[in-house]
Amino acid sequence: MPDILHRVGIKVPSKNVYEALTTVKGLAHWWITETKGNAKKGGNIDFGFSRMRVLETKPDRFVKWKCVGGPKEWLGTEITFQLIRKAGQTFVLFKHAGWKEPVVFMHHCSTKWAVFLLSLRDWLEKGEGRPSPYDIKIHVGD
Amino acid sequence: MPDILHRVGIKVPSKNVYEALTTVKGLAHWWITETKGNAKKGGNIDFGFSRMRVLETKPDRFVKWKCVGGPKEWLGTEITFQLIRKAGQTFVLFKHAGWKEPVVFMHHCSTKWAVFLLSLRDWLEKGEGRPSPYDIKIHVGD
Numbered sequence: 681m682p683d684i685l686h687r688v689g690i691k692v693p694s695k696n697v698y699e700a701l702t703t704v705k706g707l708a709h710w711w712i713t714e715t716k717g718n719a720k721k722g723g724n725i726d727f728g729f730s731r732m733r734v735l736e737t738k739p740d741r742f743v744k745w746k747c748v749g750g751p752k753e754w755l756g757t758e759i760t761f762q763l764i765r766k767a768g769q770t771f772v773l774f775k776h777a778g779w780k781e782p783v784v785f786m787h788h789c790s791t792k793w794a795v796f797l798l799s800l801r802d803w804l805e806k807g808e809g810r811p812s813p814y815d816i817k818i819h820v821g822d
Numbered sequence: 823m824p825d826i827l828h829r830v831g832i833k834v835p836s837k838n839v840y841e842a843l844t845t846v847k848g849l850a851h852w853w854i855t856e857t858k859g860n861a862k863k864g865g866n867i868d869f870g871f872s873r874m875r876v877l878e879t880k881p882d883r884f885v886k887w888k889c890v891g892g893p894k895e896w897l898g899t900e901i902t903f904q905l906i907r908k909a910g911q912t913f914v915l916f917k918h919a920g921w922k923e924p925v926v927f928m929h930h931c932s933t934k935w936a937v938f939l940l941s942l943r944d945w946l947e948k949g950e951g952r953p954s955p956y957d958i959k960i961h962v963g964d
Contacts, residue, residue: 682825686936687929689961769962773929787829787915794828794936798960818940819831820911 684776684790688797689769692804694740697770700804701743701761702734710800710809730754753785772797791818826918826932830939831911834946836882839912842946843885843903844876852942852951872896895927914939933960 690697700706707725708715717726721737730750735758737743743761747754757778764771774797779786795816803809810816832839842848849867850857858868863879872892877900879885885903889896899920906913916939921928937958945951952958 682827683924684827684932685824685924685929686933687926687960688933689964691962767963771961773926775929782825782827784829784915787827787917790826790932791828791830791936791939794933795940797933798937798958801960816940818829818943819913820833821909822831 682779682782682786684774684779684786684793686774686790686794686797687771688774688801689767689771690801690804691769694763694765694770696804697761697763697772697800698740698743700800702737709811710803711796711811713811713813724748732759751785753779753783772800788818824921824924824928826916826921826928826935828916828932828936828939829913830916830943831909831913832943832946833911836905836907836912838946839903839905839914839942840882840885842942844879851953852945853938853953855953855955866890874901893927895921895925914942930960 700710702719704715704717704719704725707719712727714728715725717724719725719734721734723734725732725734725745731748732745733748735744735746741763745759747757757776760775762773764773774793776789776793795818799810799815842852844861846857846859846861846867849861854869856870859866861867861876863876865876867874867876873890874887875890877886877888883905887901889899899918902917904915906915916935918931918935937960941952941957
């Protein structure tokens with residue numbers, strides 16, 4: 681099954697990145713403004729268009745979600761963020777795994793994830809996140 | 823074998839996108855400033871860090887390259903751009919296929935391709951491409 685993969689490097693400590701991934705307030709600053717719920721291990725996060733269960737967390741190192749609501753192509757897929765400290769920055773290795781088919785929507789989501797991971801970087805480095813609905817659009821009507 | 827997939831929509835006719843993909847001048851405006859060679863079918867394009875052979879072109883619809891020089895992970899991989907006219911824009915369905923393993927470098931390249939496809943969009947819509955070395959950086963030292 682095809683996966684979406686990405687990597688960005690962020691010039692802040694791993695714990696700052698981890699906090700932006702495991703708190704509703706943090707997630708609202710870079711992905712979806714209207715994020716609600718509980719972003720800790722075992723919690724459910726409501727992103728409006730989708731819901732994630734937090735399957736696993738390792739402080740400052742790893743976060744894993746499972747999609748439990750939202751677009752049918754996302755249901756059951758898993759999203760992981762692996763944090764690696766190296767060369768004066770925190771690398772985020774991102775994977776959105778478990779897509780059944782490489783549909784057009786997967787192409788779209790791959791490009792959007794890149795945009796949002798750069799939003800995460802810009803939020804943490806400069807306080808300039810671009811969460812939805814303020815995100816960079818990738819087509820007319822996005 | 824895992825693929826890198828992306829999609830952007832560009833508010834210009836398909837022929838403008840096709841031209842930006844099949845001329846050295848066009849490629850230099852959104853991907854690599856120092857592009858040289860021949861970007862027509864059967865030609866070889868020299869991007870400095872890599873070389874591509876143009877395997878197939880269908881005017882205003884399709885472009886396929888094969889990597890014949892560059893990073894070892896890229897050698898033999900194939901890059902396709904499919905152009906689809908829909909909803910007042912030209913969608914670019916992008917695929918970089920044939921990676922042997924989902925290595926860290928593949929994560930990096932996936933995010934960079936998103937950045938460059940948005941550079942293609944911004945070049946064609948606004949005359950504001952960001953080709954390398956003026957590209958958006960995705961980590962410290964990128």
